[in-house]
Amino acid sequence: MPISDHVTVVREAVAEARERIAAARARGGHGQEVTLIAVTKTHGPEAVEAAYAAGVEDVGENRVQEAERKMAQVTVPVRWHLIGHLQTNKAAQVHRFHLLHSLDRDRLANALQEEMRRRETVLDVLVQVNVSGEASKGGYEPAALPALADRLHELRNLRVRGVMTMAPFDAEEATLRHVFAGAREARAELQRRGHEAPVLSMGMSGDFEIAVEEGATHVRLGTMLFGHRG
Numbered sequence: 001m002p003i004s005d006h007v008t009v010v011r012e013a014v015a016e017a018r019e020r021i022a023a024a025r026a027r028g029g030h031g032q033e034v035t036l037i038a039v040t041k042t043h044g045p046e047a048v049e050a051a052y053a054a055g056v057e058d059v060g061e062n063r064v065q066e067a068e069r070k071m072a073q074v075t076v077p078v079r080w081h082l083i084g085h086l087q088t089n090k091a092a093q094v095h096r097f098h099l100l101h102s103l104d105r106d107r108l109a110n111a112l113q114e115e116m117r118r119r120e121t122v123l124d125v126l127v128q129v130n131v132s133g134e135a136s137k138g139g140y141e142p143a144a145l146p147a148l149a150d151r152l153h154e155l156r157n158l159r160v161r162g163v164m165t166m167a168p169f170d171a172e173e174a175t176l177r178h179v180f181a182g183a184r185e186a187r188a189e190l191q192r193r194g195h196e197a198p199v200l201s202m203g204m205s206g207d208f209e210i211a212v213e214e215g216a217t218h219v220r221l222g223t224m225l226f227g228h229r230g
């Protein structure tokens with residue numbers, strides 16, 4: 001597709017997503033602001049440029065190396081979100097991201113803390129919560145949150161901004177609502193234990209309206225904006 005057509009297609013998809021987000025937000029009644037993150041994984045730098053041209057300032061990638069390649073290729077000033085599983089040996093690269101959505105285990109937390117302390121900087125992170133208990137999904141189980149929340153206060157170079165979750169693919173509405181409400185409750189637990197934690201990152205192309213109804217502040221949309229990944 002010529003670049004100009006690609007930009008038009010993405011702009012229309014972004015407009016539709018924004019309309020559906022606004023309607024879902026009104027239905028849900030949580031009153032939150034919702035940030036749209038364009039998930040550009042597997043797509044080239046032109047996807048990032050097209051999203052930015054459509055007014056999207058946040059992009060999500062799930063692999064550090066792929067993201068770094070695109071960071072070097074694009075000129076638009078987007079915020080980069082790391083949304084995928086992160087290997088501990090990649091901790092040194094994460095400072096380039098605006099927000100890590102996938103803090104999913106203690107070993108990673110410790111490695112990130114050490115790296116950020118060395119750099120004398122602070123990293124914003126979301127705790128990934130596995131509400132559904134699916135073995136294929138990473139993240140802390142909700143029961144682990146109280147102890148984790150207390151321990152994270154000791155990791156002074158990590159700033160806990162909230163919770164991220166992924167719902168089971170193609171689940172029924174009742175299951176989706178259960179998962180999203182569970183993530184909302186996990187964020188409340190972080191807040192009760194002294195973390196500011198304003199962020200609730202949940203909702204993908206197939207389930208973002210229900211996520212927004214349940215209080216999502218950040219939705220991560222790939223397929224809806226850029227079509228199916230090859």
Ligand SMILES: *Cc1c(COP(=O)(O)O)cnc(C)c1O
Binds near residue numbers: 062
């Ligand atoms: C790929 C991905 C998305 C986007 O999924 P779509 O269904 O294409 O919208 C969102 N979140 C994470 C963590 C992903 O890996």
